[in-house]
Amino acid sequence: MQYTHLGRSGLSVSRLCLGTMNFSWTTDKPESFRVMDSAHDKCINFFDTANRYGRPVPGVTEEWMGEWFAQGGNRREKTVLATKLYGDMGEWPNEGKLSALNIRRALDASLKRLKTDYIDLYQFHHIDRATPWDEIWQAMEVAVAQGKILYAGSSNFAGWHIAKAQAAADRRNYTGLISEQSIYNLIERTVELEVLPAAMDFGLGVIPWSPLQGGLLGGVLKKEQDGHRRLEGRSLETLNRLRPQIEQYEALCFELSAQPGDVALAWLLHQPAVTAPIIGPRTSEQLDAAERAVELKLTPETLARLDTIFPGHKTAPEDYAW
Template identity: 60%
Template structure:
């Protein structure tokens, strides 16, 4: 496994991040444990979850926690990332990013995860009502207590990253080390300002939905073959992007590569990207994702993908982040 540094940190993580959102709702606990064991066997050490994941809130963290509790070095070999933000109950301070909820949410996640620390504690969304000085105060206390090692963000705009880092610098803090964003060939908006901001501040980008909910996983071929799945169920998405998807799947056939592997391999060439999140429901899906790490896309292939899925720069100009201005 060719490990990568997470942004500007010295932390080394696998180039694929194991997403756990399916654990509980779509994958049984036993199968989830098997998938996590297989991830370690293949060298994947970076796991991502959130306090709100599961058929009930907290379920996925509980599943991961019971896997850690089996011992065998499972926790020590895992770079554990989880998130907070969403309301966990109907009470007014059981969500968002107040200092009160940062403390409560962290303690609750630690209990569910059966661990004494979180390696990467991510804010699942920007909290427009809470000032950064309060957020960083809350995060600083957790770091001083040894409960959190690094702080990260998710679904932030470039402006939010700049504001967060400016506030952290005033307090002489490390600040954010990563940003988890929606990013794939069909959704390249983060290239306008989020990726340039991440590069500037040394943040590792962790793309979620790398295959656009299955649309980039060979959905047309699956549809033609009568294979049902998340992507084939998205009739509106298929029709909206049919021309690009037809060209994409034809190009993947020319390459002799699976469309899912091409989509992930492309992300691994992008500036600031550390590790796309894969969300396997089975061990077979997990091992299939590993093929993307051996796929090398040359410049001609990257240019062809740009033709099929153009970057969202207005008037075809660039480079980002000033692209909109001329």
């Protein structure tokens, strides 16, 4: 496994981040434990979750991770733990968003579920347009002083949200954000307009989620042909719309003698500002495949062909102004 610093921080994280959203949805507790053990066996030290993850009620995923940490074996010490807050955790006021009150309550609740006394990376799952940044940063500064969190990150922010957050942090002589978690893959490249440039300028590491665009970049046509996968609804509509491009993509992967999912992850690892794509395996066997992507080197010619199949964006405003 390879490691890099998360943004401008001194925090070292693996080039793959283990996403846990499937835990309790499509992955039961024993298999979730095996997935996390397998991640450590592969030297993946970066785990991402959120307080809203889990069924039948939000919080179950953090609880399972806490039980896994409690088994010992330096599981917690070996893990760079990232979680998120924003979504409502109850029906009463102040049980969601980014008010100072909810930051305090949500953080303490996550710490309890995770059975740990600190979180390495505490992320805002969404922008809160109703809460001023001075209030948000004051609450985070208190949490840092208490030793409950080390770093702050954002998720699903626009470029100007990042700029506004960092300007407010600068006024307070506070570090501010060190990471941004956004949807980013060969098909969905909107963040190249302004989010990636903002992240690079402010020194944020980018953590892409949905790196395979819901499986469309994971060899969906071959799986469909073999009868191993059947899409429906919105996924099928997207596949039909992009079928010519995905056919070209899978043909290129065949030329490279590489699995489509590996190529999609490797492409992200070649992009500026990207720290670690989030992989969300449902089983420990699926985790094995993702490891290959870190070692896969794509030539400039291959990267150019991928850009031809799935065109990206120039930095704004050049993309649409001149």
